[in-house]
Amino acid sequence: MAQKKKKTDPNTKVVADNRSARFHYALGEKIEAGIMLQGTEVKSLRQGRTNLSDAYVGPYGDEIFLYNAHIPEYLQANRFNHEMRRPRKLLLQRKQINRLIASIQRHGMTIVPLKLYFNERGMAKCEISVAEGKKLHDKREASKERDWNREKARIMKNASRD
Numbered sequence: 001m002a003q004k005k006k007k008t009d010p011n012t013k014v015v016a017d018n019r020s021a022r023f024h025y026a027l028g029e030k031i032e033a034g035i036m037l038q039g040t041e042v043k044s045l046r047q048g049r050t051n052l053s054d055a056y057v058g059p060y061g062d063e064i065f066l067y068n069a070h071i072p073e074y075l076q077a078n079r080f081n082h083e084m085r086r087p088r089k090l091l092l093q094r095k096q097i098n099r100l101i102a103s104i105q106r107h108g109m110t111i112v113p114l115k116l117y118f119n120e121r122g123m124a125k126c127e128i129s130v131a132e133g134k135k136l137h138d139k140r141e142a143s144k145e146r147d148w149n150r151e152k153a154r155i156m157k158n159a160s161r162d
Contacts, residue, residue, distance in 0.1 A: 034091030
């Protein structure tokens with residue numbers, strides 16, 4: 001069987017990807033959100049040294065914020081630089097915000113940032129997902145399946161050479 005290729009838009013540039021989120025959480029609905037950034041943050045994002053591994057999304061009042069995302073300082077900005085781990089407001093429609101807050105409060109779900117990227121218009125976007133934490137046995141099962149798929153591909157590759 002051939003592997004499925006991911007559909008990616010050639011006009012988008014992914015800056016940071018949170019790969020550990022796919023391992024630790026069972027992901028649900030994915031939402032594209034705008035993100036409020038300062039000028040030096042945008043320039044630093046374009047250099048591509050951002051880290052989302054410890055980042056999370058949560059409500060503050062009636063807004064949604066991205067917390068603990070590491071965007072390093074822009075070296076040429078001297079004293080006008082930004083804080084590296086400051087909370088950043090996510091830009092969503094009111095209906096989406098209400099639905100996300102309800103899923104956190106009622107269902108005990110979490111909101112996880114999956115990736116930061118620039119869309120085709122050059123705007124910084126954050127892809128978030130409503131997720132539920134995986135149990136330890138689910139994580140073990142996922143790693144077993146991933147290892148088996150790698151081993152299966154290796155066996156098929158060696159068999160085709162012979």
